[in-house]
Amino acid sequence: MRALRITLIVLVVLGGLFVAVDRIAVNYAEGKAADKVRESEGLDKNPDVSIKGFPFLTQAAGGTLDEVEIRMDDYRARTETPAGSQDGQDSTREGADSVLIERLDATLHDVEFSGDYSSATAKRASGTATVSYAELLKAAQVEPMELAPGVTAKVTGLSDGGNGRIKVEVRATVLGRALPDPVYVMSSARVDGDIVKVHADALPKIPVKVAEDKVREITDFQQQISGLPAGIHLDKVEAAKDGVDVSVTGAGVKLGS
Numbered sequence: 001m002r003a004l005r006i007t008l009i010v011l012v013v014l015g016g017l018f019v020a021v022d023r024i025a026v027n028y029a030e031g032k033a034a035d036k037v038r039e040s041e042g043l044d045k046n047p048d049v050s051i052k053g054f055p056f057l058t059q060a061a062g063g064t065l066d067e068v069e070i071r072m073d074d075y076r077a078r079t080e081t082p083a084g085s086q087d088g089q090d091s092t093r094e095g096a097d098s099v100l101i102e103r104l105d106a107t108l109h110d111v112e113f114s115g116d117y118s119s120a121t122a123k124r125a126s127g128t129a130t131v132s133y134a135e136l137l138k139a140a141q142v143e144p145m146e147l148a149p150g151v152t153a154k155v156t157g158l159s160d161g162g163n164g165r166i167k168v169e170v171r172a173t174v175l176g177r178a179l180p181d182p183v184y185v186m187s188s189a190r191v192d193g194d195i196v197k198v199h200a201d202a203l204p205k206i207p208v209k210v211a212e213d214k215v216r217e218i219t220d221f222q223q224q225i226s227g228l229p230a231g232i233h234l235d236k237v238e239a240a241k242d243g244v245d246v247s248v249t250g251a252g253v254k255l256g257s
Contacts, residue, residue: 026056033113033120037070037255041229047072065111068122070255075101075129078227099138099225102243103130106232108253125232125250129225132243133158133166136196139223140168147210150175153218161186166198166239168219185219189244191234196246197222230254 034046041047051059052067059065076098106127113120140155147153153172161167168185171178183204190197200219203212225234225246231253237246 022055022057025060026051029056029060036119040255041072043072044074063112065113068108068111070106070108072104073102075104077101077225079224099131099223100135101129102132106248120255122253123251125253127248129246129248130243131246136223136244140221141218144173145218147214155218156182160239160241164238168200170204170218187219189237189239191237191246194226194234195222195224196237196244
């Protein structure tokens with residue numbers, strides 16, 4: 001019995017040491033990976049990197065990690081001026097060459113990594129990119145636009161419209177006088193390639209007769225989001241409380257050098 005007790009104690013101690021060493025190793029790997037992702041993606045600070053699964057050392061020995069979660073805050077994605085906007089109309093707004101993604105969460109699966117954790121490739125990935133309404137507003141018609149002689153309008157705000165829709169606030173001016181109340185337009189958003197398109201479900205009532213396509217130059221707009229980590233693409237978009245959540249997916253996703 002004494003020998004069995006000693007053996008059990010030794011096994012418990014060794015098991016505890018293995019767990020401790022495994023956690024030290026995974027913390028080191030997460031730190032190295034965060035450093036490389038920050039450098040390769042041009043981030044201002046290290047992202048949060050969490051390597052899932054236990055034991056880590058067994059996964060590392062095989063050169064593939066089962067699952068890695070990454071969170072990047074204040075991620076700058078490139079934008080360009082795509083040809084055309086909503087269904088053949090061109091209402092792309094000129095402006096900044098990047099869009100601020102407040103938070104980009106990605107879960108990577110079956111991740112193969114280099115020996116020094118300087119680069120990694122995931123067989124598949126999924127996640128969410130969150131863009132605030134204030135940031136999305138920059139893509140809308142925020143400067144007064146003439147709809148008819150003496151009548152101008154512009155978008156002055158975006159917010160959650162409920163049921164996955166965006167509420168677009170439009171203010172109009174008639175003969176130099178601003179109308180006392182804004183007009184609210186309920187709009188739907190969808191993904192088309194690397195572009196998020198916002199399209200009014202129903203057009204607002206204008207005090208003068210104006211062609212529909214002219215009104216849509218105010219109400220409808222789009223935001224391109226490109227320059228995400230290689231292999232990640234936009235999937236779908238949904239309005240949320242403080243902004244839009246863009247689902248992203250990918251295969252062969254590459255991080256690092």
